[in-house]
Amino acid sequence: MTGAECLLRTLADNGVRVCFMNPGTSEMHLVAALDRIPQLRGILCLQEAVCAGAADGYARMTGFPAAALLHLGPGLGNALSNLHNARKARSPVVALVGEHATTHLRHDAPLSSDIAAFARTVSRHIVTVPGVDAIGAAAAEVIAGALGPPSGVGTLIIPADFSWSPSNFPLPRVPAAVRPAPEPSRLEQALKVLASDARAGFILGGSALADHGALAAAGRIADARGARFFGDRTAPRNRSGREDFWVRRVPYFPEDAGLALAGLTHLFFVEAQVPVSFFGYANTPASPVPEGCALSTLAAPGEDGPAALKMLADELPGSELRPRVLYAPPAVAADGPLTVDALGRTLAALLPAETIISDEMISSREPVLAHLLHAAPHDQLPVTGGSIGQGLPVAVGAAVACPARKVCALEADGSAMYSLQALWTMARENLDVVTIVFANRRYRILDIEMRRTGAAAAGPKADAMLALDRPELDFVRLAQGMGVRATRAVTAGEFAAQLRLAFAHSGPCLIEAML
């Protein structure tokens, strides 16, 4: 066996089943080894941002890493934007980055770069394979680093000569990652605060927003004590729909966030971080947390947040489970112009139960999410690190992870263009993804930010920097060119008809919603 085969076998023996890849010369032995390892599925992505986002989506749905194979520093560079989102999501990801042969490094060949420097910006753990004898151990170390806890991106840098050299070394097993339960003293403190007249709030992140039982516990605590619950904006996945206790994410704009948190005297964090405004503005506070509000950790990132919430609810007097008032299922929007509101209403009415939504709706997000509260139960995968171009890649990874579930990518048009190549992978792997493009032909959110920042541009040159017309993007033909069925909806009626068809069939398709 070659070093490359030893490496991939170590991944496969430790449960890694998928490698999203975009290889080059330095990774040829890793590619060749694929055919000797039946447990490992190679999935070609046509840009590294797709590999990284797909591995992130896979991790958000399984809690376990996929690998992303990238070509030297430049390939890793292309992946950084989505590895950044994966870092914020605390997704376990194993990034495999090829490096020149050790004998070639001193020549500063064209593709030479400081790979470790790129990797440091996104990785929790970085290992450069020190020799062919250590390649299995290095792979195992990176898997363990990715799993944590806390989990994150682990990067393995693999010199080509260690890939091609013979290797026979044992394939170490990585012990299962165990998340510690929170300390009893933190629960006691929370119980004391909830028994007092403090106005308590909770910020939930990590696994706490994705876990049905954790949300039920949150609902009990809210009912019993009027505690308010919010979602961390970096949380990787959250339940939504008419059957779960709804936890609203801390709002995007600082004024809204300040209003949401106003009046709280004590905030508890469950696998979450202290909320902060997305951007600093001249006259707005950076933190929406009210002045003087006490901050306490109930479960730190990497600890078992759902267990903490369930234990707290169980100990809290008067917090027995009460039947929730369920929203009525929504009705499809009446025919008329296709607005964001009509789109959201129809989507909520037709959404199949247990759909996975990859949410990159940007300025259309809030009205659609409000409708989705009434939809059948589903999971949402939001943008965690503010770096756009993750929606379609994350949908690829979620569809690979959960082939029995429908995936729906809700994509703003500008964001879709960053990593549109993901459509080709959806077609090639026949992934069951319905993509809806919100074609407003602008970087709409930046119109708002232009006003907010006080830049207030009115000139045609500035306006052209936010406009996506001239030429008009044609998502139907773009999708068809990559093998994805596509249609265009101009009216609410057309959208409803096309969405019904899309949900009734399996395999990838795209609807360009003209807003």
Ligand SMILES: Cc1ncc(C[n+]2csc(CCOP(=O)(O)OP(=O)(O)O)c2C)c(N)n1
């Ligand atoms: C990698 C990256 N580049 C640029 C930005 C800045 N940015 C934020 S939103 C946005 C445009 C959003 O336009 P679109 O996706 O069409 O959504 P809309 O605002 O129209 O709803 C840009 C360029 C970013 N967040 N991330």
Ligand SMILES: [Mg+2]
């Ligand atoms: Mg747009």
